[in-house]
Amino acid sequence: MTYRPISSLFVAQENNIAVILISKASTFIRYIFIPLWQCLFFILGVYKTGETMLTVIELLIGVVVIVGVARYIIKGYSATGVLFVGGLALLIISALMGHNVLPASETSTGYTATDIVEYIKILLMSRGGDLGMMIMMLCGFAAYMTHIGANDMVVKLASKPLQYINSPYLLMIAAYFVACLMSLAVSSATGLGVLLMATLFPVMVNVGISRGAAAAICASPAAIILSPTSGDVVLAAKAAEMPLIDFAFKTTLPISIVAIIAMAIAHFFWQRYLDKKENISHEMLDVTEITTTAPAFYALLPFTPIIGVLIFDGKWGPQLHIITILVICILLAAVLEFVRGFNTQNVFSGLEVAWRGMADAFASVVMLLVAAGVFAQGLSTIGFIQSLISIATSFGSASIILMLVLVILTMLAAMTTGSGNAPFYAFVEMIPKLAHSSGINPAYLSIPMLQASNLGRTISPVSGVVVAVAGMAKISPFEVVKRTSVPVIVGLLVVIIATEIMVPGASSAIADG
Template sequence: MVELIFGLVVIVLAGWMIYKKVNATVALFIAGILLLFGAAIMGHPVLPEEATTGSIWLDPIKSITQSFINNLGNIGMTIMVLFGFSSYMTQIGANEVTVRTLMKPLSGIKSVYVLVPVIFIVGNLLSLVVPSASSLAVLLMATLYPVLKRIGMSALTAGAVIATTATIIPTPLGADNVIAAETFGIDLMDYVLKYHAAISIPTLILMTIAHYFWQKYLDKKNPETDDIDESKLTALREDLPPAFYGILPILPLILITVFGIFVKSINIGLVEITFISLIVTVIIEIIRKRKIQQVFDELMVFFKGMGNGLAMVVALLVAASLMVDGLKALGIIDMLTNSVKDVNGAGMILMFAFSGITALIGLISGGGLAVFYASVGLLPDIAHNVGINGVMLAIPMQLIANLVRSVSPVAAVIIVVCSIIGKSPMAIVKRTSVPIIVGIISTLVLSYVMFS
């Protein structure tokens, strides 16, 4: 009981720090250290006997080392390379070419409410290229928002649709999918196509319908006559590369699909595929610019992007795994599973519990992925002990972590949109709330029906 109380106090402390805008990585890292040293003080082994340092007081420090080593392996390298590639695509202008190319045909559609579902779907597809919700919002507000305003779409409708574009598109290039697939020992493409897509695609369809009717209803209820303030829009690049560059950001996706589905005889991973795509891009850049030194200088952005991936995601994984190790050392995970494994509907209880915590922290902090990263390592053991499919716990957490960002008034994507259209964050959240709530309910219901 002492262990449980101590563990809950530390978890609440971590949540409070995140609420107070302490970086999630730092908050989870501190929580993990406290849990590990707490376990040592209470006489619980922190490391297995074969891995111990020989001193129970030094074992928590070695646990930090092991966590870095484990997370800098396949998962960490994949995430860092993907971050680097995305950064390089932004540097050479390829990401913006892709966005402009896909958005250009939309300017020919004159019906405001036909555009609402179209923009939502196309915007989600663009998140394959620009995975950062706030970065994608900046691009769409600069390229698409002026067009939408000129054809008569209200600022709140346009802002709400753009604020919900980077949500739950199924992609093997997503860091959360890479981590989940590795954690459950499932092939990445299998996880994305058989599990994620089975829930996310129907959910996106329902959200599209909800967007259409909700925005139309609110526009009718509260007509808007605002003029666009173009001075607040981010300036677009004028030195964009040729149109064929638009294929380069999605080249890893094309190659992983080809090798994962059609050429299974070749065993090649996402890291290798991304490096192939990078090499192809560098060769094209050299041929086009004929300035090798400039191309090589710009290539450094790739390595800086890898560093950003390390700082933003891999470090978060290390901190999250430390907290998981601390909870396991205290025996809290065993307590949790033993208390619910014989309860009728244990799977549903756990699904709602994990998803609810994810949604709550996501609303408070502006993103729930920190909770997902912190918890995903627990799910296989908990699911096994309770006798349920771990994916039933993971998929709702993962999707809700991405969805809840669009209804958090402190999320970067909401702040970006409302600052440009000159509305309050709560005004945008009101517009995004119904589609996101529909998405969350759909995610929970479909996950339970399909995986229970």
Template sequence: MIDIIIPLTIFIIAGYLIAKNYDAKAILFIAGLSLLYCAVFAGKIILDEKESTGVIWLDPLKMVTLIFIKQLGNIGLTIMVLFGFSSYMTHIGANDVTVHLLTKPLKKIKSPYFLVPVIFLLGNLLSLVVPSASSLAVLLMATLYPVLKFSGMSTLTAGAVIATTATIMPTPLGADNVLAAEKLGIPLVEYVTYYHAPVSIPTLFLMAIAHYFWQKFMDKKQVVEDTGIDKDKLHIVQDLPPSYYGLFPVLPLLFVFVLGIFFKEIKIGIIEITFICLGIALCVELIRKGKVKETTKDLGIFFNGMGAGLAQVVSLIVAASLLVEGLKKQGTIDMIINSVENIENVGIFLTLIFTSATAIIGFISGSGLAVFYSFINIIPEITAGLNVNSVSVALPMQLTANLIRSASPVAAVIIIVAAITKSNPFDIVKRTSIPVIIGILSTLILSILLFS
């Protein structure tokens, strides 16, 4: 009984603290170490004889070292390199050019409600270039918001659409997709193409339709005075580089799909492709500016971005992995399998449980990714023991983790949009909630139908 009470207590406390906006990495790390030391107290073996320090009380710390080494391998390096590339693209202005080029034709459209689904879908497309929801929101508020207001769109409608632009685009460049594919044992491009896209793309179109009708309904029901825009919170770029720079941010994506479809005999991964694209951008920068010292110095932005990837994502994955190791040593995973193996439609049951937990904690804390990074480590083991397709459980949880952010009043993207538009975050959430709920239900239903 104690083997159930201890992990459950630690897990509830960790979930509560994360929901209260304590640092997720620190909480998961402490929870994982606590579980490992509880296992030591119970006389359980943490590491085998080859890996053990020889002192059982030091083995949990050795476990931390082993997890860091493992996660800083292919998956950690991939995420760090992608973060570095994105940072460099932002620094040279390539991301701004891409956004400017794709949004420029929208200035000719004068129908505000026709723009609602268009902006939503275009914004999600732009998340391929700017994966950070808050960064993309600031960029779109600076470039698109004035256009939307000129078309006659209300402040809250424009804010709500922009707040839901970075959600669930299927891309092999997303950190969550890199991790999910690795943990589920599926090649990255295959996971994105054959599993993620068949669920996420129809969901995005359903959300676009929901946005159209919901914003139209809310505009009639809720008349809010236009308070203008806080320009001090915007990052407006005046001098953009040449238009061809807009191609640089999407080069890795183009390389991935061209090589994956037409040159399958070439065995090259995301890391190598990203470095090739970085080299192309560096050469163009050198030729255009003609300043070797300045261009090579700017390369430091790439490495700073890698550091940000380590701090923001890889460290969270390490902390989540430590928590999972603690659950394993406590025997919690085996207990979960034994307790649900006789339940009818156990796959659907697990999908609903994991997705609900992600949605609840994500709504309260403003981010469901910490929950996803924790659970994705144990899902393959649980589903394998129950003969359930891992994708049917992991995919809706992953998509919900990204979607729920746009319906949380404490999420960074909501707070940013509310601050710039001088609106109440709860007013923005009222406008995003229905499209997000429809998106979550769609991912659940499609995942169950296609992969259960």
């Protein structure tokens, strides 16, 4: 028997790895990179100007990095680490291409290299101190509710009337409609998502709804804009050149309601299909197994943040920030715990559970949000969004074609950047100009674009709401995206069809009406 030296094994292994890498690289270049390049050349007419060549290069860089990030996250790599590396790579390339790394509102440090690190600092301070603090407070609150037995009491009391409903999916749809109504009070998609995760999610899971389905319900209420007075609706009404009342209540709101109903139906069948495919059993928690000494009225405590948001909205009382409301809720629960046992040490020990819950949220959710922000800024500075806008302006003037192109590009931009506002704000600026030059009703373009930006955010693995919900549910962001994908597609199709039916495409139709 012939033995090979250890060193030769390593050389052979390295040669095999090199061959595999070269083979994969050539396959990627031959079947993906070159066809994509040729397609973009055809669409944009790259032979005309050097500026268009730069647009194509920027778009290709963004696509390659997005594909790489998605591949490694799907393979199970840390999403935080992968997004950080992808975002830093885009920022470095942007700097080498001469782009400003920092947003226009921020002051440069004087050096591009330190500007990149400065932006990470900005994200840590903003997302760790505002949005991040809200997420940490909600996670700490949820942990405290579990510790004092309030969540168990909710399940015990809710299980009695819910036992007459055999299908957990009907309960899921009821929770979805409640969550959509909550979007009227909480305008932030991420804020609403984490609020629902801290309140409705434990209840849904304990009554037999799978974690993936429950997380999808918490992530999708803000996919369709229901509030007629949100900032996006006001901006869209201005771009549509319509009075806000007519645009919001007579046009956008009916379309939104129809889309929400369609998405609820899609959730019912899609979540049931995925649960059957993954062999997830739905067994309601046996309430006899729940042992808690908490009094029955403790069942109200997990919902005090929602009650607080509705009361302290500036109409019935002072307008308070969600973090202020959460502090009040935690203090209220701590006081009740003290009154129950008059044991200060136990109360302080219980609060330690809340603080540890906040720390866990920082590690698992907030840092993921920071990494997603770095990645989104990298896509923005590389010129990815502006490149998509250039593609939109290169198409013809037929109303339905132009509307579909703008909707698809807006949705793709929202999916890649994770923002519902930024893509819409970027595209909405050109709606009046495109509409007037093409003889199209501006509202015909702005309404589906408005909804597409929010729908795209709901199926973005780097959006704040998806990342936060996935982190709190302890599942992959791609699992949440998979769970929300079909309802989002159904919602988008309904929005497009309803717009085609309810909104005239030609601007002359408005004048005639």
